[in-house]
Amino acid sequence: MVKLKNSFQRKEKKYALTEQQYQKLREKLDGFMQEDAYGLHTIISVYFDTEDYELIRHSVTKPVYKEKFRIRSYGVPKAESDVFLEIKKKVSGVVYKRRVALTYNAAKGYIQHPHAFELAKRKDQQIKQEIDWLLARKRLEPKVMIAYDRRALFACENEEFRVTFDFDIRYRKENLSHKLDDKGERVAPEIDVLMEVKALGAYPLWFSEILTELELYPTSFSKYAQTYQRYLYTLNPLSSKQREEFSHVI
Numbered sequence: 001m002v003k004l005k006n007s008f009q010r011k012e013k014k015y016a017l018t019e020q021q022y023q024k025l026r027e028k029l030d031g032f033m034q035e036d037a038y039g040l041h042t043i044i045s046v047y048f049d050t051e052d053y054e055l056i057r058h059s060v061t062k063p064v065y066k067e068k069f070r071i072r073s074y075g076v077p078k079a080e081s082d083v084f085l086e087i088k089k090k091v092s093g094v095v096y097k098r099r100v101a102l103t104y105n106a107a108k109g110y111i112q113h114p115h116a117f118e119l120a121k122r123k124d125q126q127i128k129q130e131i132d133w134l135l136a137r138k139r140l141e142p143k144v145m146i147a148y149d150r151r152a153l154f155a156c157e158n159e160e161f162r163v164t165f166d167f168d169i170r171y172r173k174e175n176l177s178h179k180l181d182d183k184g185e186r187v188a189p190e191i192d193v194l195m196e197v198k199a200l201g202a203y204p205l206w207f208s209e210i211l212t213e214l215e216l217y218p219t220s221f222s223k224y225a226q227t228y229q230r231y232l233y234t235l236n237p238l239s240s241k242q243r244e245e246f247s248h249v250i
Contacts, residue, residue, distance in 0.1 A: 010160075012095050013218040015195040021214060022165065022193040028210045033153040033163060038074075043166075044147045044182050045070045047224050048140035055138065056228045065091050068224065069134055071111075071142075076181050077104040085110065085131050100124045100131070104180070111142070144232065145172045146223050147182035148194075161204060166194040171227045187227050194221060 017025065048069045049055045059066040066089070073083040085107060086099035100119060102110060109116065114132045119125045134140065148166040155161040169191070170184035188194075195216075197203070203211075211217075 010095055010198050010200050011093060013197045014221045015197070015216050016191045016219050016221060017165075017193040017195055017216070019192040021216065022195075024214055025195075025210065025216070028214065029153065029163070031156075032204075032206055033155050036152045036154060038152065040149055040151055042075055042147060042149050042182050044073045044076065044145065044180060046142050046145050046176055046180065048135070049143040050138050050140060053143065053228060053232065055140075056224055059222065060225045060229065065089070067134070069131065069140055071107055072099070073104070073180060079103065079105045083107050085128070087127075087131055087134065098127045098130065100127050108177075142176040143173070144224070144227055145176055145180070145182075145184060146170070146187070146227060147184055148223070155204065155207075158204070160200050161207075162198040164196045164198070166196070167192075169194060169223055171231065173232065187223060187230065188221075191221075194223075 047056075048071075055066075055068060059068065068088045070086050070088070071083055072086050073081065075081070077083050080103050082101045083104050084099040084101055086097060089096045089098075101124075106117075114135055119128055146169065148169040150164055150166050152162060152164045154163075169187045170182070171187050172184035197207075
């Protein structure tokens with residue numbers, strides 16, 4: 001089983017697949033990769049942003065540096081289930097993630113009173129202080145829930161090389177502060193499967209050859225960005241200056 005890490009860096013590329021392409025690819029990967037022990041599981045994230053969506057507006061302009069903050073749960077959480085407070089940064093194409101685990105009840109309390117408690121481990125407390133600073137500096141609030149069903153594979157000879165397949169990507173912009181669930185509307189109905197390739201360096205030769213054989217090419221697709229551009233942008237009119245900065249990426 002691949003363990004969930006609290007801090008890591010890697011490059012990530014996305015590929016939009018049809019159901020037929022997905023089935024062919026899974027056949028080709030047999031023998032090179034194996035599915036992790038979680039099987040098909042649901043991932044739920046609540047993304048935080050400023051009142052006028054400053055973080056995601058900056059992100060879609062494809063800057064050298066961008067950051068996001070979210071609460072992430074693997075499955076629908078119960079009161080004492082672990083969830084993650086997670087900062088995701090991208091610098092010159094490299095993704096960095098830092099996160100701490102809290103119970104779902106504690107996480108809800110944290111959002112209301114960030115400085116009310118400290119974490120036992122020094123490293124976790126350091127990450128929490130980074131999150132405290134981001135929340136305070138940007139005055140972040142919960143803006144949208146994004147959920148999807150995932151299968152994750154890792155290479156037999158190198159567990160750091162991973163491929164994930166996300167199905168039924170959905171969103172909800174209401175009822176984010178109460179009980180967290182995965183109910184929502186489809187974000188991109190035209191995409192059957194979103195593949196993400198996560199690697200520290202170059203792809204293995206055998207994987208590159210499979211992509212070439214099946215004519216699979218990377219695409220730009222951020223779940224939060226797509227949700228914002230398709231469903232949230234028109235609900236939050238921008239200033240003239242903001243529209244000018246943002247118009248070329250919509």
